Amino acid sequence: MAISEKTERALLDLGLTSYEIKTYSALVQYGPMTAINISKQSNVPYSKVYDVLSSLERKGWIETDHNRPSKFYPKPPSTSLETMRMKIDADRKKNETQVISELFPLFEKRGSKERPDIWIVRGQFNILTKLKEMLESCTTELMVATPLVLDAIIDLAAPLMMTLKSKGVRIRVMCTENAGENHLKSISKWGEIRVRSQMFAGGAISDSREVLILLGADEPSSAVAIWADHPSLANFATNYFQYLWNDSKPYSRSSA
């Protein structure tokens, strides 16, 4: 057998067909070959090999001299992936500007005032987006409680947090004791940290006004959160956070 099922899945997701995967992985494993040998090694019908090869060349995964018989050379996976990313990003950017230029004016005209002030937000990515919205409008104070520290959140938040800090926003983060040392360190660059042994739900409070409460789920895709702009809910959450905060141990860096 050729490559692991996981890698095959990954390549499929990246937009290769199963023939293309067989062909490329054969080239990578056994080195440059002619079409015939590729067909033998990869079990791709010979009459399809040229379709597949030209498609792979177009997509940037292989190169070919144009001799007779042609030999085909795999590019390094890193190069292929980068070419692919360039192509996709370029296409997407074009689409995005097109969409924004036409739809955003319509959206703005309506105004978005009719939005209610409490929402159920479903799905990890929607939650992250909401969180980002919150961070962008935060001006004086941010409180975060998180039972588990998600890489995704750190990645997303870090740059925004830095700018927040430079604007003088007080940032407090509370996590559980099992959080990784690395995460804590990177957080401590922009916020105060306290740790506690147990925590039941996560959340964020911005300016004691906006609240996001995370209701964890087994799968990230089915995660649910409540976002609210209600003063009362915000007050309640703020109070509760204060209580927990006072009941938690300050975290001090090993280097401090």
Place this chain on the structure above:
Amino acid sequence: MAISEKTERALLDLGLTSYEIKTYSALVQYGPMTAINISKQSNVPYSKVYDVLSSLERKGWIETDHNRPSKFYPKPPSTSLETMRMKIDADRKKNETQVISELFPLFEKRGSKERPDIWIVRGQFNILTKLKEMLESCTTELMVATPLVLDAIIDLAAPLMMTLKSKGVRIRVMCTENAGENHLKSISKWGEIRVRSQMFAGGAISDSREVLILLGADEPSSAVAIWADHPSLANFATNYFQYLWNDSKPYSRSSA
């Protein structure tokens, strides 16, 4: 009618179905609505509306209160696009690391020495990738001749060029007189420029050793280039470039 064909195409490319497009654009145009009204405005069969709406919510294009009747709210297009980008990038990163971790060792083991030293490179993106490879291995001297200045190239090249310059590489760029002032200015940040009235083909020469010759085409996707590591071809190209260079006018910034 609702939105332009171009935007519809763009949204399709971004992964929405035609029902989803109708639904979302109706929401953007007429503001938040209930399912029934959405069905009427968008001409999506009522019995399908909930499927479509929940799919749109999952993808991050709309939000909903969960009342009876539910009202549905479009998110700003910019937000939707960003959520989408986050999701795609995350998936892709996972796939990429998986692929690299498994395939790159195989690739390295074979070594890529068997590669011939002259190549036909097809397609704009493959050419750009090749160019990047050249830039990365360039150590002392770079010559570029370009009849038309492509934004894509500038974008790609600028950061690399800066590092090249800081490593002491001499960079010379030759273009035609009709090149835009902006482009020339940004190029002049990292290289010497000369302009001439006419030029028939573009190309790049790195360290008088590696050559890339551009054979223009009508469509960018069918562009073709020749890349070579042949000393003789490189010498010929270098000579020719020198001749053209001496025959061209230096470009001086208006601000200089």
Place this chain on the structure above:
DNA sequence: CATAATTACCACTGTTGGTGGTGCGGATTA
């Protein structure tokens, strides 16, 4: 409380585009 109206949702069918799979035939070279 019973009934009608509305809302929310489910199940099925036909179509379509893309891919896997197979055969053939023209072109090129020895």
Place this chain on the structure above:
DNA sequence: TAATCCGCACCACCAACAGTGGTAATTATG
């Protein structure tokens, strides 16, 4: 002429989607 190279044409299959039917749940109304 024979063998190999290259590519086209075709069919079967599958997943995703447009489109159509209907049913359960909830709410309004007499």
